[in-house]
Amino acid sequence: MTGNIPLEYFLILSTIMFFTGIFGFLTRRNLITMLMSIELILNSVNINFVAFNHFLYPNNLQGHFFTLIIIAVAAAEAAVAIAIIINIYRNFKSIEVDKVNQMKY
Amino acid sequence: MDSNILFFLLAGTILLFSVLTVTTRRILRAAVYLLFVLVSTAGLYFMLNYNFLAAVQLTVYAGGIVVLMIFSILLTSHISEKAKLAGMKQSLLSALTVVAGAILTIILLMNHQFTASSEPAVSPDVQNIGRHLVSYGENGYALPFEVISILLLAAMIGSIIVARKESLAANVKPTDENPEK
Amino acid sequence: MNILTLFVLIPVVTMLAIGFSKSMKSIRVVAAIGMGIQLILAAFLVYAYLTERAAGNTAEMLFTYDALWFPSLNIHYSIGVDGISVAMIALTAVVVFAGIFASWEVEYLSKEFFISLILLASGVFGFFISIDLFTMLLFYELAVIPMYLLIGIWGSGPKEYSAMKLTLMLMGGSALLMVGLLGIYFYSAPDGTPLTWNLLEISKNTIPIEMQRFLFPFTFIGFGILGALFPFHTWSPDGHASAPTAVSMLHAGVLMKLGGYGAFRVAIFLMPDAAQEQAWIFLLLTGTSVVYGAFGAIFQKDLKYINAYSSVSHCGLVLFAILMMNQTALNGAVIQMISHGLMTALFFALIGMIYGRTHTRLINEMGGLMKVMPFLSVVYVIAGLASLGLPGLSGFVAEMTIFIGSFQHTDSFHRMLTIIAAASIVITAVYILRVVATLLYGPIRNDHYNHLTDARWFEKLSTVTLLVCIAAIGIAPLWLSDMINFSLAPIVTKLSMATSSFVSIF
């Protein structure tokens, strides 16, 4: 079903996605959008794993399961992160990342 | 449908919405864009025959995480609120690093000779996956499966202690430390 | 129990006993008893050592004891003494004993004071009995660190600054040192045989010359910093000036000797080839510091600074002599260490006692003290005379041995340096006499000094102990000199086998 799409395309796709996510992480002001960027990053990794598994090493499902685990972990991470962000909102009345810099230097 | 076209369509969607996710000024829209990205990714998985994975992607990511995010957005922001943009310097520097990183990565990826395994393929169908998930020998994933449950449990407890409002917390005066100079 | 282990054990026991003491009186009595026993033990050690030697025991180290400590790294608790260490141990015991009495009246946190002081002493004792490089380093740092508290808590003047500077510079020195020691360890044995930290065993092996070239400066400077090697000596004036009496005594009297002893025992002994090669650089430095310290002392107004610069000069002479690397000069170096240890301790004791009465250390503000405190003043004059190398006191013996030894070199480089170093005796006379004249002689400059009292019994005990040793060495140096000489012989033999490439440089 994959036709003749080369592996590299997937990799390039995931790479761009990965760095887009990082860019988001670095520039978004809102904590939740930063979290979204993280999801982008993880997603790109997933694509990598899947692509590698599918194209190069179909003899086992390591990449597949890795992806599966990453998705689960991402969920856990998101849950904790969102809980904390809500807590931040309670404390700071804002989820602006730049407001969260009481501790520095 | 020609799978090539499908791929490019999905890839295009993913890239477009990825960029939009990290650039849009409306938070809720960002969440929606993210959803598009995740769904398109699921599409990729389908395309590659990883149906189970795609399903998980849709349920956990699209159904779980994004919804969670949207809820929390609603909880913490006004819908109409526009997110502030990062400073020019910060954006430029970040863009520089990110672009450099991406280019380097792509160069390295393109220059690498990947060698495919010659062993027979294992079909990623649900039976196989199920068997792998509960087996604990070679290529068994029972252990990670168990451990992830610990993680999820811990994360759950963690989220609860962080997010819940305690009866006591109301009585305890928040000790507000002054920011250090 | 090995007699040498007692030298570490007694201080530890004393510290514990002090820890359990309640009143100030019992604290200092316990300290005095402990260190008194230590002194007796040291005297016994000297006696036992000489008897052993007289009985014909020619082993390089006597009273050795060896226990494996970290088997996988071949670290041992390995102890033993030769004439040099015996002499240094005796010196330490004397100075510590005198130091206890010099600080008899420390009231502020006296328990902590004596514990730190004795901790310092135990480090020094441990250092001198060690044959194993690791334990040597351990004791070395153990001796350095209590200085911080001792100066910081009980010091005076800019004590925090001085304490910090002193500690950091000395620890910086031990940074160099540690690199050197590690390097030595990894080249301590020929390929295929287990590595060792044992000085004597390492000395049987020749460290490859390239490594020696690399490691020698590390080791030598590392020890040299504690020995006030120019230009790394600046911890010394500030440190001494701020330290309380007993600490200055111990530090200048004993701790600085760790530098000289180590430089000689480790750097020169184990890496003679590189030492021969690089000696000229350090000779220039130490030669400079001998004169430089003396000139620096002339200009100072603070008694402790004067003595600190004087120590720079005298300790410079120690390193200078060590670098001359012949038997006589080395012998002189050891005697100079002992001599300087005793007299500088005496000086600091006296300065502390004077300061305790006049509350100033600026010589311009004092004068005519001879009249009000004759005892202290007379002792001060004698100490001064010892410092400027008066025959009959220890300084003379040391300096003359060094000069004669250094002059045995046949090239003009060494000889010119010797002459320059010898010139320091004149400069020393200048500053010593200047102090004596301003401080002790002349009319009393401050009426309030008329009511000051002379030394009390414990102060007398402290100073007389040191004085007796100074005079004993000065009058009858032969036993000491021969004791050291005997132990130097194997070292010098090793040194002389080193390929001397010195000439090729010049």
Next chain:
Amino acid sequence: MNIYDFLIMRHELVLVIIALVVLIIDLGLKPAQKRHIIPVAVTLFIIHTIIGFLPSSGGILFGGMFHSSPLLVMMKNVLNIGVLIILLQSYSWLIKPENKEKMSEYFVIMFFTLTGMYFMISAGDFLMFYLGLETASIPIAALAAYMHHRTKSAEAGVKYILSSALSSGILLFGLSLIYGTTGSILFSDIAFSITDSPLQIFALIFFISGMAFKISLVPFQLWTADVYEGAPTNVTSYLSVISKGAASFVFMLILFKVFFPVMEVWRDILYTLSIATMIIGNLFALRQKNMKRFLAFSSIAQAGFILLGIMVGSKLGMTSVIYFILTYIFSNLGAFGVVSAIENASGKLSMDDYNGLYKTNPKLSLLMMLSVFSLAGIPPVAGFFGKFFLFTSAASAGLYWLVFIAILNATISLYYYLLVVKAMFINKNETPIPAFKTDLPARAGLILSALGIFILGFWSQVYEWINNLTVGIF
């Protein structure tokens, strides 16, 4: 799979069971009785610690996903001791009214994260490693934000979770490339096929970056200070000691087990990171007034030292790293214990508040002094031995200049450690922290750390015991 296989996993199994037991007991307790969970949890953990020391043989389970060997067991035991001390020290903080309702959660999360570390240590493939890593870090974010009515705690939580997520994203990217280039996630397979092709080096660097985050190596360390400062003190000590210790173990193990064919490469990388970490950590620590922040930076600098042993890649290196971490655990816990005791008693955290502490609380001051001396590597306390052996191992590889830089940095670090000593012993204070008595568990914790600080160095059997278990690359 039989009962013996479970014995191989006894650390993980027992700990999970304990955590669950605590959780269940907690459900049955009324709010007023909640505090009784503490002795139960601590006692259970003590039992667990003791069980951990029972002899065990190694083994490989789950098709290579789970490894166990005496070495790994020892690492886990080392962590156990640290956790035990932390639990003891947490007592007076936990019984505060504001924490009353979530005491058991504290234990449960701690036990679960510790389990994560066990799995991380025992991992035989990158999947388990990753899973362990996340199990060990995500819930800690919740712990960091534990005192959620405090802004700093919340801030610490969010900073930790975000940074951690970013780092694991980068780490994962690296792992995915390793998988892509070698075709396996099993350590043993990867070790066969890894080469120094640029893409693999790239992956290695991303992997190292991710780990560097956990060990807080420069430039991946910036979160450390803020999180340490904001998190509850006991969580901070958990983060700085246990989490970092475990990460260091794993980092070392993976570098040794998986990446040894490209040792030349990672040695150079670690060389650079090590120097940068020591210097930057020290430079930041110089100025700190907040004790927790101060210890954070100091622990960054310490991490730089750990690399010295890792990059050697020999048995000696591994031994000295483990030994160093052991001494580091005791020293750092001693310091954190004092900080936490004082914080609980007076709420004071600034170094200026410590002025004149010796007058009022001599024992705490002495312990603090011993701890910082141990951290600084001053004899005769354990830290000296730990550092010295690290330097020895680095020197054994001929890295003399690195050793020199490291010791110079140790000297700089001595400066700020002495500042603490100075504050307590030398500086005068009109209103010093009043004398107080620490409660029994905390005292037990402090005494344990003090004993460790004192005994570890002289008791060479510990070192030899570690040495008997370690392996080197060669």
Next chain:
Amino acid sequence: MNAYSYTLLIPLIPLFVFLLIGLTGHKYKPSISGLIGTAGLLVVTVLSYMTAISYFWTDHIAGTAYTSLKVFEIDWLHLTEFLTINLGILLDPISVMMLVVISTVSFMVHIYSLGYMKGEKGFARFYAFLSLFSFSMLGLVLATNIFQMYIFWELVGVSSYLLIGFYYTKPSAVSASKKAFIVTRFADLGFLIGILMLSFMTNTFDFQTLVSSDSPALSHMGGATFLGLSTLTWALTLVFIGGAGKSAMFPLHIWLPDAMEGPTPVSALIHAATMVVAGVYLVARLFPLYSMVAPDALVIVAWVGGISSLFAAIIACTQYDIKRVLAYSTMSQIGYMMLALGVSGYGGHDGLGFMASNWHLFTHAMFKALLFLGAGAIIHSVHSNDMREMGNLRKYLPITHLTFLIGCLTIAGIPPLSGFFSKDEILAAALHANPALFAIEYLVAGITAFYMFRLYFNVFWGKSTHYHHTPHESPLVMTIPLMVLAFGAVFSGFLPFNELVTSDGLPFEAHINYSVAIPSVLIAAFGILVAYMMYRKESLVPEKIATSLGAFYRGAYHKFYMDELYLFVTHKIIFRYISQPVAWFDRNIVDGTMNLIGYSIEKASYMIKGFQSGRVQQYGYVFVTGAVALVIIFVFIW
């Protein structure tokens, strides 16, 4: 045991006395200390005379050469394979002669001080120091080797230092003592280096070996040269510098006049009779060596002696402090002795200079001690040093007057007093060797007579001065020593020095050289006459002469500005231009560097604090950039 083992007691008794008084002196009455000291010296004197008599006469087989006897020796310190410092006792003509000189003068001074120092604070201390000095001086002259000599040389220096600074509350005394010590120490540095060189070349310190006819030094005669002089010459010149310092030879003399700040008996003992001649003794002791291997050094010795004697004599004419006049006179006379050694040859009649030098040393000790003690008696009675405040004292102080006159006549060289003989031999030797030097010394003889009688007339004649207290004659303890010394001054000229103390130990024929003696007596008489005319009565003549001499007089009056020169060197050069910069350099550059390191680290710490901005995005940025940078470095660059 040998016949002379008792000589060991000679130095040891004073040492014991020193320790006794020094340690216990404050426990009993001061006068007891004085008596203990004096008694000790009495024993020493008796032993010294016994030694002298046995050595020169009883034990000596007539006609044979006097040999040097090493009667006692112990090892004191082993230095190198060859070099060992020994302590011992060497008896030979000059050391025995010195024993006599030292014990006599010292004993007299001990007695004299019982009166002179009576009631002084620190009486016991004074005696302790005197004993210390006696010990050191005796040890010096009895030294068997050059290093022992150096040891006692330093001890003598320090006793001198202590005694000059005896009145330690008096700033001038303190600075004088300091100056004396430092200047002599500077000279001793030369001595020390000389010893280093000599001992290195010869591998021995021992005098007997050094001066023997097969001295190891001989093998170095053709050795390396430096600035045209052989190494040996350099070594011996350096040794001589030590001697010149101790003996206050130009230009190292500046300490001597100041040293008069010490109590007058001390000046008599140390700065006239004994210590200051140590330099002469040193050269005499090594004389065979000088003459064998370094005749060039002897030329230097001669010229230094000659110049010093002239220089000092001129200054002496202008001084008003009676002790300073005597001090310059001492310097001048020692110049004579040095010169005599410098012009002397070795063996037989060639060694006339050597003999004359020692003889003059002997006679000078007697009359100069006499003069100083007399001056002390004068000062004691009028409480002033300034001769302008004196006059007409002959009535009040008859004994002092008489003995002082004898001293003056002796030093002026009037026959048949002892000074005549010894000075005559010196002049004869000088004439023989170096007419230029002879001319100088001839002139100096006249000047000497002039300034001594200037002093004499000013004090005992001249204007009648009113004194606050009527001066009175000193007690017997002070006058008896005067008389004894006057006896010595008168009669020591009849001692057969040409038989006893000669360069090679063999007696030689010496006789008065009338062609030298008569003119010298004449010029002395002329000097006395001029003094008589100028100072017999109070007159304006001296002032007129002084004015007419103008700058020269002022120069002489200000001691040719030597003190100022030294002050300039010490204060300006050493203190300001060396020491101060060194101290500054140390504080600011060396220490400053250390502080700078600390400061820069601290500064760097502040500079980088921006990285820890508290913004998690920035952390992320650094994180990612760091990773990318590592990639760039290690993948692309490495």
